[in-house]
Each structure stands twice: as C-alpha cells, then as structure tokens.
Amino acid sequence: MTCLLAYNIIEKGNDGDVLWSWAFPSLKDEQRKYIEDKCHLSDLKFSLYGKFKNWFYIHVTECNQAILPNIENIGIVVWAKDFKPDQYLKLASLLSRVYNESGDPTKVLQFYLSVVTKDITPNNNGSLLFKEFCSQKTSKSSRIKELIKMFGLEVILIYNTLLLEKRLIVYHHSLPVLLEWLKSFPYFIAHRKIDDHLIPWFEVNDQDISELRSRRNYIAGCCDNSVFLRSDLYDVLVNLPAKEITISPQSKDKLPVTKTHKDIALFMEQLADSEMDEEKVVSSITAKTKELISLIRSMSVKGEDMRDYISLEKIKERNFSPVMENFIVQLASTENIYFSNN
Structure with missing residues (x-):
C-alpha cells in the first residue's frame, strides 16, 4: 500500500477534551486544524472521508474503557494519496479495533507497517481481513x-x-x-x-x-x-x-441532450433492471462511453506532434444536428482532441 502516507490516533476523554495522542510518521498543525474544524470529533461513532491536499479517512468509535479508562471514544485518521474510501475506511476501522483491544499504540503501528510493507502475518485476523478486502474490485x-x-x-x-x-x-x-x-x-x-x-x-x-x-x-x-x-x-x-x-x-x-443521450439513458435503465452486478454495469456504461469517443476519434487525424486533431469541417460532413455538433465539440475538448483549421 505505497499510497498510504500516515495515520493518527485521536482520543476523546470523559471530560470532553480531544487529544491527538499518536501520529506516524508525523502530523502538521494545518492538518490537525482542518480535521478539527471540519469534522465533528465529539460524535460517538462515525466514518467519513475528505480531502486536505491529500485524502483522509476517519473512523471514530466508542472506546473499550476496560482497556482505555477515562477515554470515551477513539478516532483513527488514515492519510493516503489516492481515493479508495472503502479500503481506507476499512483500514481505519481495523486500526481502531487493534487499539481498542490492546490499548497499545505500538501494536497499531506494527499492524499499520505490516499493511504498508505488505508483510501480512497469517495469524493476524485483522491483516487477513484487510488482505481479503483489498482483493475485491472497488466497483x-x-x-x-x-x-x-x-x-x-x-x-x-x-x-x-x-x-x-x-x-x-x-x-x-x-x-x-x-x-x-x-x-x-x-x-x-x-x-x-x-x-x-x-x-x-x-x-x-x-x-x-x-x-x-x-x-x-x-x-x-x-x-x-x-x-x-x-x-x-x-x-x-x-x-x-x-x-x-x-x-x-x-x-x-x-449541456446538450441529443437522441444519442436518450438512447444511453434507456440503456442505463435496462442495466439497472438487469441481474448484472455493479462491476458489469460500470463496465457496460464505460463501453458505451468509449463508443462515443471512438466516433469522434474516427473524424480526427494525428498531427506532427502526435496529438489528435479534428476540424469543424469534418464534423459537418457527417450531417449531425446542431445539438449533436455542440455535444461533439465539447466532448472532443474534454478528451484532449484539438481543433484545426483544415
């Protein structure tokens, strides 16, 4: 998990005070301030994600006071470069569980490092759970x-x-x-x-x-x-x-809506009513999108700089409706297809 950057442990005492008790490898003041300003750390239990320069994922849960007396709830913040909310919130919950069961922040660190280095210990149930979870397709x-x-x-x-x-x-x-x-x-x-x-x-x-x-x-x-x-x-x-x-x-x-859009909308409704799983539905929508992009690329040519170029003249040769022309011009731009004068 080379995209992982850091994790923090937050403790809320019975007196209501919030303490950032552990940070590995570090925590900047601006990060702490952003989390405290944006997230309601006083809540007893929640999970959320957000972005402050990098992605953060927070899992807060009630504390096992037999292990950690005078602590009402604990929160784990996981920082990462990429957006994978299910995976990283799962990791945060597992780190929270390790801390709740042991009360030892060094055991949390040991588990975190095992995930970072992919050194999954067979007898560690948390690691096995995380390994199994990461093997799933996010879609x-x-x-x-x-x-x-x-x-x-x-x-x-x-x-x-x-x-x-x-x-x-x-x-x-x-x-x-x-x-x-x-x-x-x-x-x-x-x-x-x-x-x-x-x-x-x-x-x-x-x-x-x-x-x-x-x-x-x-x-x-x-x-x-x-x-x-x-x-x-x-x-x-x-x-x-x-x-x-x-x-x-x-x-x-x-936002021009053409007959093509109406056809895609009907196609999506059929997918939603089908027995397909989420992964296949996402793949089917992606395939339909790529058909649209292929249509535009079929009207483009490679320039000397190896970029794709398209001209309004080429688009007009296809006798599209004005609304469809508008859509094609905009989509070409978002797909980094450049316009030429010939």
Missing part, C-alpha cells in the same frame, strides 16, 4: 444501479455533466449519507480519473466558495440547503432526498 461497492433507478431517464443529466466536465453539486442533509452516495458518481465516467475534481463536502462560506471558484469543474457534496439558491456555483444540482436534478438557467446550452 463492487458502487451503488450506480440504485442511482439510475432513483433518477430514471434523468440520470443522463448526471452522466452528461461529468462527461463534459461541468460543475456538479450533490446535496444531502446527512453527511454520512452524502458521502456514501457520492463515492459512486465517478463510476459514470470510469474511463477517466476524476478523483482530482471530487470535493466530498463543502460549506457555503467564503473560504469554501473561493475554492470552488478556483476550479473549472468539480463534483462537490454539500449538506447546506442554502446551496439551492446558489445557481452560480453549479451547472447541475442533484438533490438526493428529493430525487430531483436541477440545471442552472445559465447552463442549459452547455
């Missing part, structure tokens, strides 16, 4: 079939927003529920690595809004319903509790 933990069923044909608006790299905000009043759903959205565009554009949750304040405005596109979660009034922050807003999708008035021309 199996997606809920993309449920998302499709939730929104029906309108799910194409989510797909189109992600495909064309627009601004997508996902709302739910409950942070744990929001994060559970949010991790499935990237699977709509599994042919791309879009984790860098994922903001698990933001608050409607000047600092977080400034961060959003610094980005051209994003998938951002929010628990504050005042975001409904901020159409300047999104092209598409997904309201999970209400099962509604809203396109901002100024973004309708940016």
Whole structure:
C-alpha cells in the first residue's frame, strides 16, 4: 500500500477534551486544524472521508474503557494519496479495533507497517481481513444501479455533466449519507480519473466558495440547503432526498441532450433492471462511453506532434444536428482532441 502516507490516533476523554495522542510518521498543525474544524470529533461513532491536499479517512468509535479508562471514544485518521474510501475506511476501522483491544499504540503501528510493507502475518485476523478486502474490485461497492433507478431517464443529466466536465453539486442533509452516495458518481465516467475534481463536502462560506471558484469543474457534496439558491456555483444540482436534478438557467446550452443521450439513458435503465452486478454495469456504461469517443476519434487525424486533431469541417460532413455538433465539440475538448483549421 505505497499510497498510504500516515495515520493518527485521536482520543476523546470523559471530560470532553480531544487529544491527538499518536501520529506516524508525523502530523502538521494545518492538518490537525482542518480535521478539527471540519469534522465533528465529539460524535460517538462515525466514518467519513475528505480531502486536505491529500485524502483522509476517519473512523471514530466508542472506546473499550476496560482497556482505555477515562477515554470515551477513539478516532483513527488514515492519510493516503489516492481515493479508495472503502479500503481506507476499512483500514481505519481495523486500526481502531487493534487499539481498542490492546490499548497499545505500538501494536497499531506494527499492524499499520505490516499493511504498508505488505508483510501480512497469517495469524493476524485483522491483516487477513484487510488482505481479503483489498482483493475485491472497488466497483463492487458502487451503488450506480440504485442511482439510475432513483433518477430514471434523468440520470443522463448526471452522466452528461461529468462527461463534459461541468460543475456538479450533490446535496444531502446527512453527511454520512452524502458521502456514501457520492463515492459512486465517478463510476459514470470510469474511463477517466476524476478523483482530482471530487470535493466530498463543502460549506457555503467564503473560504469554501473561493475554492470552488478556483476550479473549472468539480463534483462537490454539500449538506447546506442554502446551496439551492446558489445557481452560480453549479451547472447541475442533484438533490438526493428529493430525487430531483436541477440545471442552472445559465447552463442549459452547455449541456446538450441529443437522441444519442436518450438512447444511453434507456440503456442505463435496462442495466439497472438487469441481474448484472455493479462491476458489469460500470463496465457496460464505460463501453458505451468509449463508443462515443471512438466516433469522434474516427473524424480526427494525428498531427506532427502526435496529438489528435479534428476540424469543424469534418464534423459537418457527417450531417449531425446542431445539438449533436455542440455535444461533439465539447466532448472532443474534454478528451484532449484539438481543433484545426483544415
């Protein structure tokens, strides 16, 4: 697990004080401040993930006071370079279990290092659990079939927003529920690595809004319903509790919906109603997306710099509708196909 960076142990005493009791290999003050400001460490039990320069994954649980007296609950923070919420939250829960059972932070360190070095000890149940968990395909933990069923044909608006790299905000009043759903959205565009554009949750304040405005596109979660009034922050807003999708008035021309989109929406509905598992559904959507991209690349040529180039003239030769032309031009741009004058 070379993408692992660090882990921290947090203890909340019976007196309510929060102590960062262990950090390996280190913890910066700015990291601690961000976690304390953003996460409700006073809660008795929760799991969540987020990003502050790198990804962090937190598991908080009640403490075994027979082992750790005067401690009400303990939290484990795992820091990593990559976005794998199920794997790293599982690791955080296993580290928490080791600490809860032993009360010895050096045993937690020993287990963490065994994961980093892949030195899995056969008689260590936690290591075996983690090894088994890591062997699973991450797409199996997606809920993309449920998302499709939730929104029906309108799910194409989510797909189109992600495909064309627009601004997508996902709302739910409950942070744990929001994060559970949010991790499935990237699977709509599994042919791309879009984790860098994922903001698990933001608050409607000047600092977080400034961060959003610094980005051209994003998938951002929010628990504050005042975001409904901020159409300047999104092209598409997904309201999970209400099962509604809203396109901002100024973004309708940016998100063309063609007959091809309607066909893909029907295709997704069929996948959601099928007996296919999540992994096969994700693969099928990816294959359909690659068909679209192949269509565009068939109209392109290699330049001397080995980049793909396409001209508006080539697109017009296909006699597409104006709406389809608009879509193709935008998709070509997101797939790094450049435009030429000939």
